Amino acid sequence: MPILFRDATIVTMNGQSEVIRGDLRVEGDRIVALGSDLPGDRQQLPDQVYDLHGDLLIPGLIQTHVHLCQSLFRGQADDLELLDWLRSRIWPLEGGHDQESLYDSALLGIGELFLGGTTTIVDMETVHHTEQAFRAILDAGIRALSGKVMMDDSGGEVPPSLQETSEDSLQESVDLFEKYHGRGDGRLSVAFTPRFVISCSNHLLQEVARLARERGAFVHTHASENRGEILNVENACGMRNVVYLDRVGLTGPCLILAHCIWLNDEEKEILVRSHTQIVHCPSSNLKLASGLAAIPELLAQGAEISLGADGAPCNNNLDGFVEMRHAALIHKPRCGPTVMPARQVFAMATRAGARAIGRQEDLGSLEVGKKADLAVVSRQGLHNWPNDNVDVYAQLVYQLHSSDVYLTMVDGRVVMQDRRLLTIDLPSLRKSSSESLKRVMKRAGLA
Secondary structure (H helix, E strand, C coil): CCEEEEEEEEECCCCCCCEEEEEEEEECCEEEEEECCCCCCHHHCCCEEEECCCCEEEECEEEEEECHHHHHHCCCCCCCCHHHHHHHHHHHHHHCCCHHHHHHHHHHHHHHHHHCCEEEEEEECCCCCHHHHHHHHHHHCCEEEEECEECCCCCCCCCHHHCCCHHHHHHHHHHHHHHHCCCCCCCEEECEEECCHHHCCHHHHHHHHHHHHHHCCCEEEEECCCHHHHHHHHHHHCCCHHHHHHHCCCCCCCEEEEECCCCCHHHHHHHHHHCCEEEECHHHHHHCCCCCCCHHHHHHHCCEEEECCECHHHCCCCCHHHHHHHHHHCCHHHHCCCCCCHHHHHHHCCHHHHHHCCCCCCCCCCCCCCECCEEEECCCCHHHCCCCCCCHHHHHHHHCCHHHEEEEEECCEEEEECCEECCCCHHHHHHHHHHHHHHHHHHHCCC
16 A cells, blocks of 8 residues: 655655655555655545654664563563573573463564664574564564574583574574575564574584575674673683684674674774674663673774664663664763764664665665665654754754654554554553463573
8 A cells, every 4th residue: 555654854864864854655565755846636645644744754773683582571680790690580581481472572572662663673582482483573564684592502501491402403593594584575584693602512603604604694693792701702712702703704794793892903803804793782781781892993993883772681671762872872971972973873773784684775764665664753742842953863862762753664564653553462462471471480480
């Protein structure tokens, strides 16, 4: 059904970062026209018209590191550092998932993402039941690059409920790729997702590198988030995290690497030279006290960097607006007020996210021929008033909230309108997710 967004302030994020007051037309899953002089004859109007009265029409936000499998565990692992957070709470909880609880967890996360204008995610699931997360992604309508977490080297720390052999982990990952990659008219892509070096054997990581190359697939993992993690890697491998990942053949444009806080100069050079995709997760890094990544310096060196909220238990929300604000603010006391300007940060949440997943040709900006993944953001709240003669990027990054989003569209389909989720049965999800958490907590021994 053709759809027209009329009288919008269109934040195109095209090559010139144009902001246009005008109309945007969607047909099928694509943007077919935009500008200030689209035909106004009512007989030419499409079936659905949204009059925006100057509100912002933006590209859908792209978050390149989330864990849908952890949405159910919001508030269950607060005030801990990373390794304690994993060992004492998150790994037991993930190991307690059943099929229904993982489906509920994924839907919870997707619903929150839609309410905040996020249309595309890079997602890391847990060891078991990954197909249920894929089912939620396909049912709800989000665009996702997702995969089964891989962790075959327990080191005595991983609970039995999450332990797996290298062969089983690799085979299941390949099977998921072959069955689901490209499903949902291309909305679901499948990645290989080893958790991090200290839970993965050398054999597993080398095989992941080989399999990903053979299939043209992405790899999504964590690195250099925590100083204890880095010490463990150095003790086990005799080298630092990124150097090791480079040695096993994983670095490159198809590696999406979350956090990258504690890097030395050699590691920074490797990531920049190889065009590895770095994901900045400022809220998670603050809450777990992991540290502040050297994002301004990395950007100055030419690094590829996008944004992600990480998981609900280490952030407590999946709010792309919060991540933009934190990304813009936390580096200024160290590097000065002019670093991380609002336009650059908004580009990290849109264009850079599209580039990170190899979709810059059809995502990340509002241009004719691109996918109709977008959000509408109200500028009418008192926290954004008066809004005349104000830079829209500053509004988006410093002033507006996720609650100001009142329409989200993915692939030409409206999935949230007027703060109502259209593809998720919210009353049913509230009930089933509460029951699921009780089951998981009991199974994990944390009730």
